[in-house]
Amino acid sequence: MSDTFAPAKLFATMFVFWLLLNGALQLDVIVVGLLVAGGITYFFAGSLSFLSGYRVSVASAKATAGYLAFFFTELVRANLAMAWLVLDPALPMTPAIVKVRTRLQHPVARLLLANSITLTPGTLSVELRGEWIYVHWVVAQTTDPEAATEAIVAGFEKYLEVMYD
Template identity: 35%
Template sequence: MRAWLSVFFAAWVLWLALTVPWQPLQILAGALVAGTAAFFVRPLLPASFSGFGLMAIGRFLLFVPVFLVEMVKANFQIAWIVLHPRMPMNPRVLTAKTRLESDAGKMLLANAITLTPGTLTIDARGDELIIHCVSPTPEQEQDPNRLLSPFEDHIRRFAP
């Protein structure tokens, strides 16, 4: 029951965050959709999942601004590349090794990389992520793990 409530509240909070300003019917619809989603997701959760702890939720909320800052920086870098007369692209496929152990942490890391403009996670194999970069820095080419560093330490705090 605790797992269901965790999924329900996570989905409902996401719904509420996306439907501002709130109206009573939207709040009720969000609760119905979140409840339905939690009902169907519950059988897919690992047996060991007992819900999201408050510390994990707090640490996730601290990750969100880090992700947004990295996304804004990457948007400016891609805009500069596109608007530059010579379009100085140097596309590469790099393999980075993550220190995250949980599948949820690896999935979140891969998605954070993919949502950052100019990078795309092509595949995840074990502890390796194969990442396409539009224009990696020389430091990132020498050490592809630098692509992960803005996100990995923060994700480790709530999804080891």
């Protein structure tokens, strides 16, 4: 699974971050940014950044847009659900730690999946072990791994498996 674009993606991430941080397109800012981003890329080319394993293709770009749209709707739903729960005097909850399985192979894809799970309605990733993710679920509907996977993972997985190797 060699990624020929890896150094370029790391360099681009660092350089864009630097430009955003400075918020200016002056010559000195660009020169320093190029040097530092180049240095980081040279020394850390082997390590992971969040674009490692990201596929550079049209299908992947479409999946990214779909993922972002899905993610933000889920984020809003998560917050409204949590707000509703916190404001209810009885705190109606049935918490459980369930395990779910992911088909995703790439570590960065798994990280994004775990992060997405944490930010969506009532679920929080507790531990990652290979293909299993242990999730704390505030209003658990099931403790069966297959059903839980369908409810928690499937929505994000279908985008992430297109986006990452």
